[in-house]
Amino acid sequence: MxxxxxxxxxxxxxxxxxxxxxxxxxxxxxxxxxNLISINAKIDDISYIKKSLDSINTEMETLSVNNQNKKxxxxxISSDAEQLIDNVELIYETDDKKLxxxxxxxxxxxxxxxxxxxxxxLADDKSITFYALEEPEAHLHPQQQVRLARHIFDNLDQxxxxxxxxxxxxxxxxxxxxxxxxxxxxxSSIAANEGINExxxxxxxxxxxxxxxxxxxxxxxxxxxxxxxxxxxxxYKTLAKSKSIDLNQYNTEILSVEGVGFEPYAQICLSxxxxxxxxTDNDLNKIQNKTGMLRFSGINRLINLLNNLNYSxxxxxxxxxxxxxxxxxxxxxxxxxxxxxxxxxxxxxxxxKLSKHNLYLATEDLEKDIIDSPLFSSLKExxxxxxxxxxxxxxxxxxxxxxxxxxxxxxxxxxKIPDTSILFAPLLSILDLSIGETNE
Numbered sequence: 001m002x003x004x005x006x007x008x009x010x011x012x013x014x015x016x017x018x019x020x021x022x023x024x025x026x027x028x029x030x031x032x033x034x035n036l037i038s039i040n041a042k043i044d045d046i047s048y049i050k051k052s053l054d055s056i057n058t059e060m061e062t063l064s065v066n067n068q069n070k071k072x073x074x075x076x077i078s079s080d081a082e083q084l085i086d087n088v089e090l091i092y093e094t095d096d097k098k099l100x101x102x103x104x105x106x107x108x109x110x111x112x113x114x115x116x117x118x119x120x121x122l123a124d125d126k127s128i129t130f131y132a133l134e135e136p137e138a139h140l141h142p143q144q145q146v147r148l149a150r151h152i153f154d155n156l157d158q159x160x161x162x163x164x165x166x167x168x169x170x171x172x173x174x175x176x177x178x179x180x181x182x183x184x185x186x187x188s189s190i191a192a193n194e195g196i197n198e199x200x201x202x203x204x205x206x207x208x209x210x211x212x213x214x215x216x217x218x219x220x221x222x223x224x225x226x227x228x229x230x231x232x233x234x235x236y237k238t239l240a241k242s243k244s245i246d247l248n249q250y251n252t253e254i255l256s257v258e259g260v261g262f263e264p265y266a267q268i269c270l271s272x273x274x275x276x277x278x279x280t281d282n283d284l285n286k287i288q289n290k291t292g293m294l295r296f297s298g299i300n301r302l303i304n305l306l307n308n309l310n311y312s313x314x315x316x317x318x319x320x321x322x323x324x325x326x327x328x329x330x331x332x333x334x335x336x337x338x339x340x341x342x343x344x345x346x347x348x349x350x351x352x353k354l355s356k357h358n359l360y361l362a363t364e365d366l367e368k369d370i371i372d373s374p375l376f377s378s379l380k381e382x383x384x385x386x387x388x389x390x391x392x393x394x395x396x397x398x399x400x401x402x403x404x405x406x407x408x409x410x411x412x413x414x415x416k417i418p419d420t421s422i423l424f425a426p427l428l429s430i431l432d433l434s435i436g437e438t439n440e
Contacts, residue, residue, distance in 0.1 A: 012118055112136060112148065116155050129158040137166040146172050171216040175204035180219050180272045192273040200271050207264045215255070218268065222251040223275040223433035225426055226265050229256050230400040232279065232366055236427055238407040242414035245427070250434040263305055270309060275433035277358035278302070279426040281365040282351070287331060294337075296330040296347070298361045302354060303330075358433070360426045367395040369423050374416040382406050 017025070044050065112133075119131070136152065137145040145168045152160065164170065170178060180192040193200050204211070218224060227233060236254045240247055247253060257265050262278055269276040282298030303326055329341040340346050351361050362369050371379065371388055380386050382405075383394050395402060407414070417423050 012121065016121075112152070116152070119156060123157065130161060131156055131158060132161045134163050135165065136162065137164060137169055142166075142168040145169055149173070165220055167214075167216040167220065170219050171212065175207075175211070176201040178219065180274075182273055184273075190273070193271045203264075203267050203271050207268055210257075210264060215265075217253055218255075218272065218274060220251070221253055221274055223277070223430040224252060224269065225254045225430045226257055226262055226269075226276055226278045227254060227426075228260060228280055228366075229258060231403040232256065234400065234403045234407055235366065235370070236279075238411060239414050239417060239424065240427055242411060243419075245431065250431050252430045252434045260301055262301070263308055266305060266309060275358075275430075277360065277426050277429040277433065278305075279360040280362070282361040282363065283365055292334045294332055294334055299326075299330045299347075299351070299354075302359050302361070305359075355425060358426075358429045360422075360429070363422065367392055367399075370395075373421065373423055374418075375410070375413055378410040378413045379406070382409060 119129075133152065136148055140148060145166050149162075149169045149172050152162075162169070176196060179195050181189045182192060183189050225236060227236065233254045233256050237247070255265070260280060262280065266276060266278070268274075280298050280301055282296060284294045285297040287293040287295050326341065329338065330347070332338050338347065341350060354361065363372065370376075371392060376388075379391050379395075383391050385391050385394065419428065
């Protein structure tokens, strides 16, 4: 393909020459013709070339009388200058050596480079041009994908439409210029959030400093599990692998929000129509400026999330949902931990109902849930300790490093975690969410 593009570019440039340049070129071509005749004649006189030809011609005459009076010759180059010029090849020169081109990625770059060169020559201020490029990242490593994308944007002045499956390219493009296409239940492709709009741009502006190459995977996922930190990412990826679950097969991912700031991520997922689940701790925290008062922080976190996103949950006992009342229900004096909400709904039931909407709370945190799981015997070996409280303290120090080392040492034990457990539920939810969703 790049060869055709190269020839088109040469023909285009050839057609723009002045009469004076044409005459100069014709004179050069005539000189080349004369030199080619001389070069080929000298090649025939080389001893080993001549002897090779004699033996081949003898064999050919023996095979068929039709081959008599016909002589084979070696020709290293064309004796026709025009033909020679038409077949010039692109090569690289490096350290005084000439290298032929190879590799689909390099050829793709050359094809686009020659194409862009021609478009710049054809540029016309009086017309409007739309350029459509399909997956320009093909066969290129991530850094070259980014460089190629920048080169395209910097050198083409008109409207550019690119289809891509590259997080590297998506991370480089202004998110206000990105449309995510997806299909649901095998229906035709749909533009998420009806394409580009001011609301989506504002959401991405709020997301700005969090945007990176890892988060740019979101555009291409069928579903995502949002967790607090790297230890949760390691845990759930290890759990999936131990259960022979290929996250790539489901086109899903475990993504850390690096804290408890789930809202910007959830807002982007909602806007781009990416199904998501959340797993967060349900630790107890002191209420600022209220001595002796505590709150179920995890429940409060999710209530704020639902409220700010105008996310409708049908089981909440208020119409419209009275979030402030629920917040009061989950706040209490130290030593007087409530077991129910004001409408007599037990708090464990409330948490269970949240999980039906893919919002998952730990009993308290990930570490205590693991201690309460079949992994406890492995934890005792790993930390060389039997006391639960001491093991918990050790787990909470250097969480990511400890989780990585533990998962490497006791990988096979993760399979023992029941599929019905509080630990497995978030993972199962994103697998279910992925089915029926297709990223385009």
